[in-house]
Amino acid sequence: MYASRMSNLPPYLFARIDAMKAEQRKKGVDIIDLGVGDPDLATPPHIVEALCTAAKDPKNHHYPDYAGMPAYRSAVAGWYRTRFGVTLDADKEVVALMGSKDGIAHIPEAFVNPGDYVLSPSPGYPVYRTGTLFAEGRIHDLPLLRKNNFLPVLSDIPKDVAKAARILYINYPNNPTGAIAPAEFYREVVDYAAENDVIVVSDNAYSEISFDGYRAPSFLETKGAMDVGIEMHSLSKTYNMTGWRIGMAVGNADVIAGLGRVKTNVDSGVFDAVQHAAITALSGPQDCVQDACRIYQERRDVLVNGLRGLGFDVLVPKATFYVWLPVEDCMTFASRLLTEAGIVATPGVGFGASGEGYVRFAITRPVARIQDAIERIRGMNL
Numbered sequence: 070m071y072a073s074r075m076s077n078l079p080p081y082l083f084a085r086i087d088a089m090k091a092e093q094r095k096k097g098v099d100i101i102d103l104g105v106g107d108p109d110l111a112t113p114p115h116i117v118e119a120l121c122t123a124a125k126d127p128k129n130h131h132y133p134d135y136a137g138m139p140a141y142r143s144a145v146a147g148w149y150r151t152r153f154g155v156t157l158d159a160d161k162e163v164v165a166l167m168g169s170k171d172g173i174a175h176i177p178e179a180f181v182n183p184g185d186y187v188l189s190p191s192p193g194y195p196v197y198r199t200g201t202l203f204a205e206g207r208i209h210d211l212p213l214l215r216k217n218n219f220l221p222v223l224s225d226i227p228k229d230v231a232k233a234a235r236i237l238y239i240n241y242p243n244n245p246t247g248a249i250a251p252a253e254f255y256r257e258v259v260d261y262a263a264e265n266d267v268i269v270v271s272d273n274a275y276s277e278i279s280f281d282g283y284r285a286p287s288f289l290e291t292k293g294a295m296d297v298g299i300e301m302h303s304l305s306k307t308y309n310m311t312g313w314r315i316g317m318a319v320g321n322a323d324v325i326a327g328l329g330r331v332k333t334n335v336d337s338g339v340f341d342a343v344q345h346a347a348i349t350a351l352s353g354p355q356d357c358v359q360d361a362c363r364i365y366q367e368r369r370d371v372l373v374n375g376l377r378g379l380g381f382d383v384l385v386p387k388a389t390f391y392v393w394l395p396v397e398d399c400m401t402f403a404s405r406l407l408t409e410a411g412i413v414a415t416p417g418v419g420f421g422a423s424g425e426g427y428v429r430f431a432i433t434r435p436v437a438r439i440q441d442a443i444e445r446i447r448g449m450n451l
């Protein structure tokens with residue numbers, strides 16, 4: 070019944086956890102769900118207000134501009150300049166996305182021929198892989214290992230793979246490991262891309278969620294980056310707007326044009342009222358972002374200190390709302406957490422083969438629930 074490309078999609082490894090979660094719920098277990106990468110915090114009220122106002126204006130009830138309203142693209146360019154010191158031409162170097170997942174899923178359609186390679190982190194955000202497979206490209210895994218600070222080793226990529234590679238995905242601050250990338254890494258990526266003629270797609274969804282004074286850079290701050298790639302960004306994690314579906318791709322004009330051309334043929338843009346609200350988010354006061362970071366940082370401290378107190382060898386993430394916990398066997402550990410403690414965590418192997426040996430906790434629940442989780446794990450007799 071299904072097309073053959075459907076059988077190329079990886080098995081849905083979270084399905085087993087989902088089924089077990091449903092079973093525990095049915096039994097009346099009070100589940101602490103640290104599985105979802107979706108903020109539990111509300112969108113700041115001034116952004117919601119902007120949506121309500123814009124939604125009432127009939128001007129906004131029509132098909133939007135494919136590439137995004139000029140005012141939205143200018144707001145994105147303005148935000149990149151203020152936040153990163155990166156200058157963008159709002160006409161040619163910015164395109165609106167229905168969340169960054171939209172851009173990540175569709176970019177291989179524009180640049181990958183059947184059989185071409187896409188270089189993709191493992192563990193990594195699953196859409197790098199599925200977007201590639203829909204375009205009938207081949208994935209070459211870039212293992213992210215703790216001994217390398219969860220950065221890929223570009224010199225390990227075989228020459229024949231590099232030659233047939235079209236896209237290199239990077240994602241720092243990183244989901245699921247919580248790792249960050251130093252400026253030297255971005256330098257190395259730009260040089261590698263120029264040398265091997267691959268397009269860099271930097272997924273920077275978590276640049277604003279950081280702790281202890283750390284500020285994540287944009288890939289585009291690196292000299293030469295605009296020549297070799299683009300960055301996908303999103304309002305989802307920064308402003309607790311996952312359900313709104315608004316993001317942006319920015320960078321190299323030719324790459325942006327290719328992505329825009331695919332999108333023109335498959336969607337009709339983002340609701341103008343949502344774009345108006347996004348302009349308010351990007352151009353308005355940013356203290357709501359700091360408030361969210363303070364909340365996540367407290368949760369991170371409670372979880373990491375709690376886990377360390379129980380003897381786990383866990384790193385302290387400087388960014389993202391994830392804690393990447395080394396365990397023996399990730400599926401076994403995740404199912405024990407669920408059946409013995411009513412805690413949902415995501416088995417690392419769901420993010421790729423090199424995610425084995427870890428589970429991911431999302432700190433998207435209040436401190437009190439995280440404290441409960443620690444007490445429940447203490448009682449597990451691990």
Ligand SMILES: *Cc1c(COP(=O)(O)O)cnc(C)c1O
Nearest residue numbers: 168169170194244274303305316
């Ligand atoms: C959440 C997430 C995204 C996509 O978010 P959107 O809501 O589609 O903007 C992209 N990349 C990573 C790594 C994410 O965790």
